[in-house]
Amino acid sequence: xxxxxxxxxxxxxxxxVSSLVAVLGRRFRVPYTVGLVLAGLVLSLRSPIEVEFSPxxxxxxxLPPLLFEAAFHLNLEQLRSNLATIxxxxxxxxxxxxxxxxxxxxxxxxxxxxxxxxxxxxxAASDPVAVVGIFRKLGAPKRLAxxxxxxxxxxxxxxxxxxxxxLATIAANSFSLVDGIVEFIRVAGGGVIIGxxxxxxxxxxxxxxxxxxxxxxxTTVVAFGSYWVAEEIHVSGVLAVVAAGLVSGSIxxxxxxxxxxxxxFNFWEFAAFLANSVVFLLIGLQSDVxxxxxxWQAIIWAVVGVLASRAVVVYLxxxxxxxxxxxxxxxxxxxxxxxxxALTLALSLPTEFAQSRETVISMTFGVVLFSIIVQGxxxxxxxxxxxxxxxxxxxxxxxxxxxxxxxxxAGFNHLKQLSREGLISTHTWENLRAIIEARxxxxxxxxxxxxxxxxxxxxxxxxxxxxxMLRAQRNSLATLRRDGVISDMTYEELVTxxxxxxxxxxxxxxxxxxxxxxxxxxxxxxxxxxxxDLRAAMHALSNRGIYSTHIHSSGAFLRQQNHLLLVxxxxxxxxxxxxxxxxxxxxxxxxxASPFDEIPFGVxxxxxxxxxxxxxxxxxxxxxxxx
Numbered sequence: 337x338x339x340x341x342x343x344x345x346x347x348x349x350x351x352x353v354s355s356l357v358a359v360l361g362r363r364f365r366v367p368y369t370v371g372l373v374l375a376g377l378v379l380s381l382r383s384p385i386e387v388e389f390s391p392x393x394x395x396x397x398x399l400p401p402l403l404f405e406a407a408f409h410l411n412l413e414q415l416r417s418n419l420a421t422i423x424x425x426x427x428x429x430x431x432x433x434x435x436x437x438x439x440x441x442x443x444x445x446x447x448x449x450x451x452x453x454x455x456x457x458x459x460a461a462s463d464p465v466a467v468v469g470i471f472r473k474l475g476a477p478k479r480l481a482x483x484x485x486x487x488x489x490x491x492x493x494x495x496x497x498x499x500x501x502x503l504a505t506i507a508a509n510s511f512s513l514v515d516g517i518v519e520f521i522r523v524a525g526g527g528v529i530i531g532x533x534x535x536x537x538x539x540x541x542x543x544x545x546x547x548x549x550x551x552x553x554x555t556t557v558v559a560f561g562s563y564w565v566a567e568e569i570h571v572s573g574v575l576a577v578v579a580a581g582l583v584s585g586s587i588x589x590x591x592x593x594x595x596x597x598x599x600x601f602n603f604w605e606f607a608a609f610l611a612n613s614v615v616f617l618l619i620g621l622q623s624d625v626x627x628x629x630x631x632w633q634a635i636i637w638a639v640v641g642v643l644a645s646r647a648v649v650v651y652l653x654x655x656x657x658x659x660x661x662x663x664x665x666x667x668x669x670x671x672x673x674x675x676x677x678a679l680t681l682a683l684s685l686p687t688e689f690a691q692s693r694e695t696v697i698s699m700t701f702g703v704v705l706f707s708i709i710v711q712g713x714x715x716x717x718x719x720x721x722x723x724x725x726x727x728x729x730x731x732x733x734x735x736x737x738x739x740x741x742x743x744x745x746a747g748f749n750h751l752k753q754l755s756r757e758g759l760i761s762t763h764t765w766e767n768l769r770a771i772i773e774a775r776x777x778x779x780x781x782x783x784x785x786x787x788x789x790x791x792x793x794x795x796x797x798x799x800x801x802x803x804x805m806l807r808a809q810r811n812s813l814a815t816l817r818r819d820g821v822i823s824d825m826t827y828e829e830l831v832t833x834x835x836x837x838x839x840x841x842x843x844x845x846x847x848x849x850x851x852x853x854x855x856x857x858x859x860x861x862x863x864x865x866x867x868x869d870l871r872a873a874m875h876a877l878s879n880r881g882i883y884s885t886h887i888h889s890s891g892a893f894l895r896q897q898n899h900l901l902l903v904x905x906x907x908x909x910x911x912x913x914x915x916x917x918x919x920x921x922x923x924x925x926x927x928x929a930s931p932f933d934e935i936p937f938g939v940x941x942x943x944x945x946x947x948x949x950x951x952x953x954x955x956x957x958x959x960x961x962x963x
Contacts, residue, residue: 350613350614350617351613353375353379353617354372354613354614354617357371357372357375358371366713368612369612369616369708369712370708370709370712370713372612372613372616372617372619372620373616373617373619373620373705373708373709374620374709375617375620376616376617376618376619376620376621376622376623377620377623377625377705378620379617379620379621380620380621380622380623380624380625391680391681391683391684394615394676394680395563395573395680396560396563396564396567398611398614398615398676399563399574399577399611399676399677399680400559400560400562400563400577401559401604401607401608401610401611402608402611402612402615402676403489403492403559403574403577403578403581404555404558404559404577404580404581404584404604405581405604405605405607405608406485406488406489406581406608407489407577407578407579407580407581407582407585408555408581408582408584408585408589408604409585409601409604410482410485410486410489410581410582410585411478411482412582412585412586413807414478414479414482415482415486415582418479418482418483418486419486420656421483421654421656421660422483422486422487422490423490424653424654424656425483425487425491425649425650425653425654426486426487426490426491426494427490427491427494428653429487429491429649429653430460430461430491430494430495430498431460431494431498432645432648432649432653433456433459433460433642433645433646433649434453434456434457434460434495434498434502435453435456436456436641436644436645436648437452437455437456437459437460437638437641437642437645438452438453438455438456438457439452440637440640440641440644440645441455441456441634441637441638441641441699444637444640444641445633445634445637445638445695445699446634447634447692447695447696448692450506451689451692451696453502454499454502454503454506454685454689454696455638455682455696455699455700456641457495457498457499457502457681458495458499458678458681458682458696458700459638459642459674459678459699459700459703460491460494460495460498461488461491461492461494461495461496461674461677461678462487462488462491462646462671462672462673462674463488463492463673463674463675463676463677463678471484471719476719476724477664477724480664480667480668480724483660483664483668484668484671489578490575490578492574492578492677493524493527493572493574493575493578494524495677495681496572496574496677496681497520497523497524497572498520499681500523501516501519501520503686507688522571523570523571523572524571524572524575525571526566526569526571526572527566527571527572527573527574527575527576527579528572528575528576528578528579529579530562530565530566530569530571530576530579531562531566531575531576531577531578531579531580531581531582531583532579532580532583534558534561534562534565534576534580535558535562535579535580535581535582535583535584535587535588536583536587538554538555538557538558538584538588539583539584539587539588539591540587540591541554542554542555542588542591542592543588543590543591544591546596547596548592548596548599548600549599551592551596551599551600552596552599552600552603555584555588555600555603555604558580558581558584558588559577559580559581562576562577562579562580563576563577615675615676616675616676616708619675619676619679619701619704619705619708622679622701623701623705624698624701627694627697627698627701628698628701628702628705630698631694631695631698631699631702632702634695634698634699634702635698635699635702635703635706638699638700638702638703639702639703639706642672642674642703642707646669646672647669650665650668650669650672651665651669654668663722663723663724664724666718666722667715667718667719667722667724670711670714670715670718671711671715672707672711673707673708673711673712674700674703674704674707674708675704675707675708678700678703678704679700679701679704682696682697682700682701683697685697730786730789733786734783734786734787737779737782737783737786738783740779741776741779741780741782741783744772744775744776744779745776747772748769748772748773748776751765751768751769751772752765752769806834809834810831810834813827813830813831813834814827814831857883857904857905857906858905858906858907859904859905859907859910860902860903860904860905861901861902861903861904861905861910861913862900862901862902862903863884863900863901863902863903863917864898864899864900865898865899865900865901865917865921866898866899866921869920869921870899870901872920872921873901873916873917873920873921874901875920876916876917876919876920877901877903877913877916877917882903882904882905882906882909882912882913882916883903883904884901884902884903884904885901885902885903
């Protein structure tokens, strides 16, 4: 409700304030969302404007673009590889958060136990928008960002469902564990199904048209339509938007032209920026400082409860999923900010909670302000202190030179395409080509100079290139299966090889990324491998950065064609090589060596040549050269 200004003027003022905060935040290195909340607090103290924060408006208008944009840009492959950890944090983690926070505020703040559980449910979901922005700015590890964003996207839906179930249980004055689980599965699963269905249907339609305006509009329909349809049939609209965004980002974007992809990405980046600006300004504007001071004791207990429960969830439950580095766990703990979802749920409390409603809302605002201002403001320093992000001048210079080279290459390829299509004359193209090619040569040389001066950067680029190669292989295999070139059985076998390489062997391969490390080869391995296992063995060795040479051979005693691989083994890596062969060859691996040699683990030893799968001969060498 606006008393002295029209709504249009107020919106323009909020947009102007958001723009100024963005500029000043960049100038003084203040996180954008923290600056918005502080600006809102200042406006609430010095301005007579009162704004009514309608939960329905936020949920239906502001939440879908925030969720859709985050899910649309989430890396599906990394999400899949970390899904177990994310689900543990987002489902049982949210439930444990609710219970721990409820018990702490019930014991410390003196709330009724039912009210304490309601507060625990509404405050359980994290909203690390400010942290994600810092991650992107500083260049945090992608997996850490995926863990944080994935947990946030999924636990929003979990928290909303649990909050509504808690309210329904209190209203009915009865609780059934079985009924609660069934209802949770219905609401959450129904939302995911609705989102996947709408996202897939619209993505298939997008693939058949080429109009960037229409395709952008269709993604808007997906974002808001999935939420509306899910809410109409009483399932989770939040999870529907998340599922639709994941499908649209992974499937829909592949069917877009380059122009459409740029337009869509820019549109949703602006939509998320706009929604974030409104949300965090409203948080500041809606904060009643006098009410916060009145309920300061309850707020302190709420903050303690939120931090304590977050610590338990991160440090305990994260051990159940894929391994997470210790310093990453510290970041995940401190990045558990609370935001707009918690405020929306608090403001949507029914009138039955009239006696405790003001206290709960004050506690929620207090937790949100603490998390955004204190935790959000200190996050960048924490990342640097824990050495999660280590910046260097060499890295920055490499990024600058590499970006210039890539941008110039993109412009060159675009002009080449225009020339092929006859949109620019041959004379113009020939003149420009000579100039741009000379520029590209200079830029390429500059990039190589930086890489040669910083071997670590060169290794990172090599590992990144290998990872992208493996991902391209996986996409190619999926295309071959979809087109009927290979069967599902062959696809599953080959994609398992690629996935294992992506997941498990990057560190080992990185150690041998440089050619000069061949000097460390101290043993020569001769592997007699059967026809059926040849390719798998070569892939397994290559993915571990171990060089091999294929020599065609034959032997009647094998009763089938066989092959010989000459493999250079660096010092201390014999076990790694034999283990790679053991896992890649369908039959057992026979290791032929002196009876006095150490036998690698998991490998049978015999001096009898009983061929089955692969037979390995190992010799010591004094020097190895690649010719």
